[in-house]
Amino acid sequence: MSIKKLSGNSSKEVKISLDQTSGVVLMLLENNKRECFLLRGPSLEECQKLSEIKDVKSARYVGSSACINLLKDLDVPWVNFEREVVDNGPGTVVYCPSSVKVKIKKITPTHSKTEKTNGVVKKKKVLIIDDSSTIQKLLTKIINSSDFLEVAGVADRPSMAKEFIENEAPDLITLDIHMPEMNGVEFLKQYLGDKNLPVVVVSSVSVAEGPLVMEALANGALSYVQKPSLDKANTLAGDILNQLEAIASKNTSGTKAQASSVVMQDFKSIDGLVAIGSSTGGTSALQQILTSLPSRIPPIVIVQHIPAVFSKALAERLDSLCPFTVKEAEDGDKITQNTVYIAPGGFQMKVAKHGAIKKIILTDDPPVNRFKPSVDYLFDSIPSLKEKNVVASILTGMGKDGAKGMLKLKEQGYETLAQDEESCVVFGMPREALKIGAANLAVPLTDMSKVIVQKMNKSSQS
Structure with a gap:
């Protein structure tokens, strides 16, 4: 997750457009320079000048706990509290520097990551396939912190996953490489290949895993994320959620790597x-x-x-x-x-x-x-x-x-x-x-x- 700070060396007004669905704040600075706060979450209740907020506990922004942790490390002269950020749950926290005047304008996004039914946001359904109860719990906690995704089911083996997919039609699958009955690559090849479901491989980062992850990606998985651990869950949460949300919002399914359009001509020169x-x-x-x-x-x-x-x-x-x-x-x-x-x-x-x-x-x-x-x-x-x-x-x-x-x-x-x-x-x-x-x-x-x-x-x- 990338976070760019508001510039504190300009007294000019900064206009911010908030895409309330994606949570991306686009900042238009002087000379039309564009920077982004990449923050998660859909809620910023009222339009107000953040620089006018005097009470840190009443400050609100769009972002996750992972964002909050990263913001703590920024060397920014935050108003009234020096690099201290209070996590009071979703939609809390941070100031702009006092030297910057800020206007926030809500905008309507061109496309949404979520659907609405009778005005209620309908979250994308995620199926977790992993035989580790610890990983199941960590992924569930991370995914359920999203405003766009929710865990609809957990399967510890391919046979359970098949039954869930047939009955519940998930929107996204996270897939472990090593499982009982068959590994994740075999499951992709034998069962998921024709299901038109986006799949993200969840893998430990090791030399032994590399070839299997590459094979999974070649057989329809769209991406991979590092398997979280108890000591690194908070550090990895933001990146995991960003990837899952981005892939779910695309509404695309995995396809095996295939040949592109036939190249009808050779390179006339192989210099350059x-x-x-x-x-x-x-x-x-x-x-x-x-x-x-x-x-x-x-x-x-x-x-x-x-x-x-x-x-x-x-x-x-x-x-x-x-x-x-x-x-x-x-x-x-x-x-x-x-x-x-x-x-x-x-x-x-x-x-x-x-x-x-x-x-x-x-x-x-x-x-x-x-x-x-x-x-x-x-x-x-x-x-x-x-x-x-x-x-x-x-x-x-x-x-x-x-x-x-x-x-x-x-x-x-x-x-x-x-x-x-x-x-x-x-x-x-x-x-x-x-x-x-x-x-x-x-x-x-x-x-x-x-x-x-x-x-x-x-x-x-x-």
Whole structure:
């Protein structure tokens, strides 16, 4: 979850539009600069100037307990209380700095995460499939804190899950990898494949789990979240809920990774560089794109938001499916044709040129936009190569990582693409790129490989 603070160094009025369904507060600052508070929850009872609130206990905002915990760590001169935040339940808490005048305007969202029946919000129904009673309880607590989701059932084995799905028709499923009777991948393949139900894998982050998680994503799961533990439940709650809500709101079902539109032409030149950034839903999207490219390709560099122990499994799976080499990038790798380099989780990846040699550089630099690896971090390094021929693409994912870096690439004259909304699992990253004018074109996932070839060929001729 990303939280940006209100600027305290300007006395100008800040106008805030509150999307009451999604809980995203869009701030329009001076010079039309846009920033967001990404806060959860639908209620802000009255329009008022937050800077005028004098009693901390009466302050209200839109947000979860996870947000509150993160706000405690912000270095912000909060009014009347110094970095102290009181959690009185949903819809409590925080001030803006006193130097900022704030107006809040409620807006009607263009689309809703929830349906209404007779004016009452109808929450999306979630089925938890997990044989651990501890995980069941932790996930239930996290999911039921949502204004848009509720746990409708819990199953500790596939046979119980089948019965529930047939009788109750859940809107979303969380699926454990290891279960009695069969594992989660087998359950996806044998039973869920034709059910048109969005599935999120809940997995521990370990080397052993990586290949199974990648296989689940290739067979219809839309995303994965880290399995919560008693000591990390509060830390992970916000990210888990954000992913589940985003996927449930899309009203999309899982589909197996499939071939994209047939690429009718080869790359006329395999010089230059293709750069791709992706997040939620990206592993399947990457598989569709890479397996549809010609056998001879220019170098491709990829940042997929992924845990450290999963990036190698992703690279190995894609390598087994493609005629060219796909590898987890290593520091100092020489960037060569017919090779795809996937940023390792837990590192920042950039490209650099040493004489005539282009190399991969891995660093332990801080997260950018909360991510490590970060798409912006990679994109920002590309102009240093002084390549004539570059195509950059942003695929499905939450947040806005990559948009600013892509805008810089566009300003350098490079071709820039964003996955279109209809084919995204989550439209956050491509939406931001299109919103700020960073992407030249919105492209359906099934056409992305073909368009990449076309744009590279066009650039090589100019």
